Each structure stands twice: as structure tokens, then as C-alpha cells.
Amino acid sequence: METPNNSDLNSNENELVDESSDLNQEKINVEEQVSRRFKTKSYLKEIVIILSIFISVIIFRSVVYEPFKIPTGSMIPTLRIGDFILVNKFAYGIKVPFSDITLSTFSSDPIYLFNEKPVKRGDIIVFKYPKDPNINYIKRVIGLPGDSIEIKDKFVYLNGEKVKTIKLDGTKYMETMDEKFRDNNLSFYRAYIGDKSFVYQVDNDNYFVVNAEKKIVPEGHYFVMGDNRDFSYDSRFWGFVPHKYIKGKAVLIWMSLDVPEDGTKEIVFRSDRIGTSVD
Secondary structure, X not given: OOOOOHHHHHHHXXXXXXXXXXXXXXXXXXXXXXXXXXXXXXXXXXXHHHHHHHHHHHHHHHHHEEEEEOOOOOOOOOOOOOEEEEEEOOOOOOEOOOOXXXXXXXXXXXXXXXXXXXXXXXXXEEEEEOOEEEEEEEEEXXXXXXXXXXXXXXXXXXXXXXXXXXXXXXXXXXXXXOHHHOOOOEEXXXXXXXXXXXXXXXXXXXXXXXXXXXXXXXOOEEEEEOOXXXXXXXHHHHOOEEHXXXXXXXXXXXXXXXXOOOOOOOOEEOHHHOOOXXX
16 A cells, blocks of 8 residues: 655645635635725715715705804994894795806896795895995895985985984993994984884984985885994995895894904803894
8 A cells, every 4th residue: 555645745735725825815805895895885975975965055055044244333233243144045035046146247137936025125135235246235125116215314215205213212222332333422213114113323423414315216126224324335325236136134143242353352252142033
């Protein structure tokens, strides 16, 4: 009987080891491919989620609500410097997203999905500044298309009649007055216009009176003013607001911060203004 050849046995054993190694390597390769595919799908899923959120935010801001910060005192006492407001962008109708795009040399008319809703006297609107549509302004609507507007001694005459006003005790308004206007000699009035009433202020020491001769508001345009009458750059100076430039109606204060201009004082969180409706 032949004695087994050790070299053959070793060779066979080596072959078995090599086959096992190949199987292990193939298993590793398959696992790596599966892992790579899983990671790729995971990355794609994350990208889709991020894009979906981004698109949703863009559409929400374009069609529904958009936040704005009040940078100046032109709407005091209604809106204060540092108020953050929400603007209802479908208050006057639902626009097709980006249909009212504005570039440096081009501005398109908005396209409405449904019938437009009327702008009312007394509404506070955010709009593109007619002299530079890339800048946003916020003012109160005083005159509608077809209205006649005249201003005498800081009082508004609408369609030939003086707008009803009542002088108020300004104590409570001065207590919360922004620092910039705290030392001014101010008077406060409640005006009744359309189905709304609102409070505005005038500076008794400002003798620069803007008297405007009677003007008729053109079709598709509006006459707007700031509630801080002597510190507002509005329709008295640059004319009417085209309807196509209206971005929406201010409806709510969602945040309010008192940030001192000189930076020497701490920022004050005005919690009492949060949730206040804008009228």
C-alpha cells in the first residue's frame, strides 16, 4: 500500500484554504457593495428631504406668509422699530409663485389663481417701493382707486371731507415710545377711515407741513401714509403704489426686540408685543 504523499495532502489542504479565502473575499465584496448602495440611497433620501423642505419654505414664503422686520419708525405707534411681523400674502388673492418676480431692470405683473380680493382703506400693506422695486416698504392705505386725496395742515381730506379724528391723551403711548422719538413733542390722534380706526402721531415741533393739492388716485393704485406722519416717506412725496407691487397685508407681530442704536444698553425682549395683531 502506497504511503500518502505529504506534499499532495498539503497541496490539497492549501487548495481548500484558498477556496475558503476566495469565498470570504467574495462575501466581503458583496457586503461592501450592499453597504455602498445603502449609503447612496440614504444620501439620496436625505437630499430629497432637504430639497423638499427648501421648496416648501420657498413656496410658503412666496404664496402664504412671509416674515419682515421693521427697521424704521415710520409706522410708530402701531409698529415699533425691532418688531418682526408676518405678512399674509394671499390676503388679496393667491398668486402663482414667482409670477411677480422683480429684477434690476424688469418687473412682471402677478398672476392670480383665483379672483383678487379688494384692498381696504386702513389696511397696513407691505409693497415694493415704486422708485426701486427691489426695496420693500410698509405703510397704511389711505386712498383707493378713484378717491380724491387732499392734505391741509397735517389733516387728510378724503373725497372732499376731512377724515374724522379724535385727539388722544398720549401718556400711555409716550411710556412705550421708542428712544429715538421719546424727547419729541408729540400729539396722538385716532382716525376713522373706512371700517377701521387707528392711532397716528404728529410732531408739534415739526413745522415742515406737507400740504398736498387734491389728487385723484389712479385706477389700480393706492395712496399710502405712515402712522408717524412727520417721519414717514410715503405717497405725499413719491406718489401712488401700483396694485401689482403689493406683497401682502401685515397681520401679526411674532417677535419684538428693542435694540439700542448706540449699542450701550442691553437688547430688550418685548414679550408683551408678541402675538399682537396688526391693525
